[in-house]
Amino acid sequence: MANEPHDELDDDRGLPAWSLPADAAGRIAIGVEWPERVTREWAFGDSTGKGVRVCILDSGVEADHLAVGGLEGAIAVVKDEDGELEFVQDTEGDLCGHGTACAGIVHSLAPEASLFSVRVLGAGFKGSGSVLLGGLRWAVDQGFDVINMSLSTTKRHFAEVLHELADSAYFRRTVLVASAHNMPVESYPWRFSSVISVGSHEEPDPMTFFYNPSPPVEFFARGMNVEVAWLGGSTIRSSGNSFATPHVAGICALVMAKHPELTPFQLKSVLYLTANNVGGGAE
Amino acid sequence: MSDLRAAVAAGALGSEEGYRALLQSIVEVARAIFGARASSVFLHDEAADELVFEAVAGEGAEELVGRRFPSSTGVAGWVLVTRQPLVIEELQEDPRFAREAAESTGFVPKGLMAVPLLHEERALGVLEVLDRPQQAAFSLQEMELLGLFANEAAIALDLLQRAREARAVLEDEGGEGAALARLAAKISELEPERREAVDRLLEAVEALVEPPGFDDSL
Numbered sequence: 001m002a003n004e005p006h007d008e009l010d011d012d013r014g015l016p017a018w019s020l021p022a023d024a025a026g027r028i029a030i031g032v033e034w035p036e037r038v039t040r041e042w043a044f045g046d047s048t049g050k051g052v053r054v055c056i057l058d059s060g061v062e063a064d065h066l067a068v069g070g071l072e073g074a075i076a077v078v079k080d081e082d083g084e085l086e087f088v089q090d091t092e093g094d095l096c097g098h099g100t101a102c103a104g105i106v107h108s109l110a111p112e113a114s115l116f117s118v119r120v121l122g123a124g125f126k127g128s129g130s131v132l133l134g135g136l137r138w139a140v141d142q143g144f145d146v147i148n149m150s151l152s153t154t155k156r157h158f159a160e161v162l163h164e165l166a167d168s169a170y171f172r173r174t175v176l177v178a179s180a181h182n183m184p185v186e187s188y189p190w191r192f193s194s195v196i197s198v199g200s201h202e203e204p205d206p207m208t209f210f211y212n213p214s215p216p217v218e219f220f221a222r223g224m225n226v227e228v229a230w231l232g233g234s235t236i237r238s239s240g241n242s243f244a245t246p247h248v249a250g251i252c253a254l255v256m257a258k259h260p261e262l263t264p265f266q267l268k269s270v271l272y273l274t275a276n277n278v279g280g281g282a283e
Numbered sequence: 284m285s286d287l288r289a290a291v292a293a294g295a296l297g298s299e300e301g302y303r304a305l306l307q308s309i310v311e312v313a314r315a316i317f318g319a320r321a322s323s324v325f326l327h328d329e330a331a332d333e334l335v336f337e338a339v340a341g342e343g344a345e346e347l348v349g350r351r352f353p354s355s356t357g358v359a360g361w362v363l364v365t366r367q368p369l370v371i372e373e374l375q376e377d378p379r380f381a382r383e384a385a386e387s388t389g390f391v392p393k394g395l396m397a398v399p400l401l402h403e404e405r406a407l408g409v410l411e412v413l414d415r416p417q418q419a420a421f422s423l424q425e426m427e428l429l430g431l432f433a434n435e436a437a438i439a440l441d442l443l444q445r446a447r448e449a450r451a452v453l454e455d456e457g458g459e460g461a462a463l464a465r466l467a468a469k470i471s472e473l474e475p476e477r478r479e480a481v482d483r484l485l486e487a488v489e490a491l492v493e494p495p496g497f498d499d500s501l
């Protein structure tokens with residue numbers, strides 16, 4: 001489901017809706033019937049992620065890996081001779097294994113979600129910041145429902161642009177799920193409140209996730225000793241916040257398939273209400 | 284001015300060796316603490332945009348230092364570009380990975396832990412710990428411990444890079460700066476009595492090369 005910016009409130013003169021006229025309250029009826037208590041059953045029971053488009057912004061994805069189950073498409077962000085960014089069909093697959101691992105995790109939780117790979121690795125480290133930003137901008141422009149980004153930058157001059165991109169995604173109903181850092185450094189975009197930031201817990205259950213009442217890391221998901229897809233059709237066991245992130249991306253896909261009208265704010269609220277340390281563990 | 288320059292030069296020339304030793308010590312300790320088969324630090328060479336083995340402990344220590352590989356592919360490349368730590372266990376026999384791993388580690392490991400070396404805004408390189416035969420899977424606490432090591436390694440790597448840059452600047456000055464730096468480094472190692480004597484001599488030389496002064500009280 002490609003997301004379009006919401007324009008229900010645009011009035012007849014085509015002006016954007018920055019205020020609410022006295023007679024217009026009926027026009028912003030919330031399309032979600034919220035139950036008295038939000039349970040996991042309500043949030044994503046029987047969901048397979050069908051119809052939800054998830055973008056894996058990473059090292060590329062091995063499309064024919066059994067754990068991935070195919071891709072809707074794959075592009076690579078590369079630099080031409082003049083240093084300009086180009087977005088080309090990706091025929092190289094995965095240059096590390098990590099993107100395939102993330103795609104496999106999302107697929108294991110939301111088997112009918114559609115996966116799209118945007119490769120931001122391989123164009124050299126120099127200039128990798130602009131490749132990363134270019135890839136994210138492209139993904140936000142495509143209107144994916146979920147963008148999984150197990151990556152970050154420490155460059156402050158990128159932070160402002162990243163912040164704008166993260167907010168733009170948020171207002172366009174694209175959920176950005178980003179890996180938190182477990183090292184004492186300032187990095188982005190996971191620190192922005194418009195994204196869903198994820199760190200690791202050590203529990204083995206893929207559906208166990210916790211809300212963190214002491215941000216900036218907002219959620220903890222399974223990230224330790226996870227069996228993941230890797231290069232050449234193989235599987236390995238691996239650890240890191242970068243694997244916790246696609247667990248939350250997969251759960252977001254499940255919720256969005258069942259409740260496509262949710263905004264990122266509402267989706268984050270659903271994650272909060274169904275987290276194991278809030279209400280989700282009791283079911 | 285010449286005193287300042289000599290001091291900087293002495294620092295630049297004398298320190299590179301020290302920082303290399305510090306990095307070597309860091310990989311030795313990392314290897315010992317994690318009970319690993321090997322540990323290495325890669326430096327990102329900005330000019331060539333490649334990762335270079337800067338220090339290696341354990342397996343491959345002899346032949347790997349100085350070896351280079353692409354900066355943005357494979358596990359080390361992913362860690363550098365994404366600035367995220369990554370732990371891999373139970374690697375299976377995938378020929379693609381095996382080739383890549385052998386190029387970047389000197390052997391095919393069964394598992395590895397890789398963490399970016401971040402200093403202020405910059406990603407300077409990657410620290411890796413390979414194969415822990417006696418240990419169970421890595422825990423969160425161990426990843427945090429590796430992060431602390433990475434901080435130390437990043438500081439050492441930053442100092443090493445600065446020392447090299449300073450030396451490069453000196454050597455660019457037609458060798459004159461480097462000659463002065465070598466002299467300054469040797470002087471700084473002298474016994475105090477001899478150093479005083481050399482200092483007096485240098486003051487005399489300085490007076491000799493000083494252009495005729497103007498009386499700035501006018």
